[in-house]
Amino acid sequence: MQSAELTPRVWERIRAARDGAVCLCCGSWTQGEAAALRLYGSMIAVPGTQHVVAQIGQSLDGRVATESGDAADVSGPDGLAHLHRMRALVDAVIVGVKTALHDDPRLNVRLVSGRSPARVVIDPQGRLPNTARLFAEDGVRRIVIQAVDTERPPGVEVIRLPRGSWIEPGAIVRALRGLGLHHLMVEGGGITIARFMEADLLTRLHVTISPLLIGAGPQGLTTRPVARLSQARRPETQVYGLGSDVLFDCRLGASSVAHLWPHTLSTAALQGS
Numbered sequence: 001m002q003s004a005e006l007t008p009r010v011w012e013r014i015r016a017a018r019d020g021a022v023c024l025c026c027g028s029w030t031q032g033e034a035a036a037l038r039l040y041g042s043m044i045a046v047p048g049t050q051h052v053v054a055q056i057g058q059s060l061d062g063r064v065a066t067e068s069g070d071a072a073d074v075s076g077p078d079g080l081a082h083l084h085r086m087r088a089l090v091d092a093v094i095v096g097v098k099t100a101l102h103d104d105p106r107l108n109v110r111l112v113s114g115r116s117p118a119r120v121v122i123d124p125q126g127r128l129p130n131t132a133r134l135f136a137e138d139g140v141r142r143i144v145i146q147a148v149d150t151e152r153p154p155g156v157e158v159i160r161l162p163r164g165s166w167i168e169p170g171a172i173v174r175a176l177r178g179l180g181l182h183h184l185m186v187e188g189g190g191i192t193i194a195r196f197m198e199a200d201l202l203t204r205l206h207v208t209i210s211p212l213l214i215g216a217g218p219q220g221l222t223t224r225p226v227a228r229l230s231q232a233r234r235p236e237t238q239v240y241g242l243g244s245d246v247l248f249d250c251r252l253g254a255s256s257v258a259h260l261w262p263h264t265l266s267t268a269a270l271q272g273s
Helices: 008-018 031-041 077-088 097-103 169-178 190-198
Strands: 051-059 092-096 118-122 142-146 157-160 183-188 204-210 236-241 246-251
Touching: 008 031, 008 077, 031 236, 051 077, 051 190, 077 183, 077 204, 092 097, 092 190, 097 118, 097 183, 097 190, 142 169, 157 169, 183 190
Parallel strands: 051 183, 051 204, 092 118, 092 183, 118 142, 142 157
Antiparallel strands: 204 246, 236 246
16 A cells, blocks of 8 residues: 655645646655656646546445435545545546435535635436535536426526436536537546446546545445456555555546556656656
8 A cells, every 4th residue: 555645745736737837757755655656647738638537535434425315424534635636636526416415415525725616516306505615606607407498597508418317417518518528537426326336437447535434324335336356446546644544546447547646656756666
């Protein structure tokens, strides 16, 4: 397991790389800083290329909340900071309507420095009230994907897409690309993430695990079961220690992404290696 050290200079370099101002292959870094550059560098892709990632935080026993729905402290402080860093590095963050109804998330960047992404909610039947916090006017794009004519607050962009049992994930990605949003993060819930993964749209999946045992409650990811372990997905995975949480960075077999970062940092760039 690698220990990712998110020093202020590392985060500033990553943010500058996200804006196209610098590269990530130069400089002198400690082993921990280099690990952080690899981790967050994987979020930076060539402008205009499709890059869809997902992030979910869960307990040791794979739960995302208690049976009563309490999910406030599933992730530790470092896991939450990681989530906000992820938000700061994408064009838009996506949630399903169940997550929006239950958690009423703001989906902005508060715990780290960085800009907030566009907020997207998938609400096929128009169930989310217009008073939801993610619809609040704060200068960030707000988008709702629905299959009905529900009226939305001024400034909220509405994408109408047909649905069967659900709105097809590929149609969602294409519609957002048409709005200039290419680097996307599916943040929740577990069913929404699973649908994007089963549609082979995810390039990466981040699973953060916090050291607590809940015992019962909703599971994190609920994917189609397999009959034999030989049929299970076995993504290429890197493991990072984030302090309060452990992160599994899973590279999935979605469409290739042209990254602006090197897969490995040169030995000369490491101090004390």
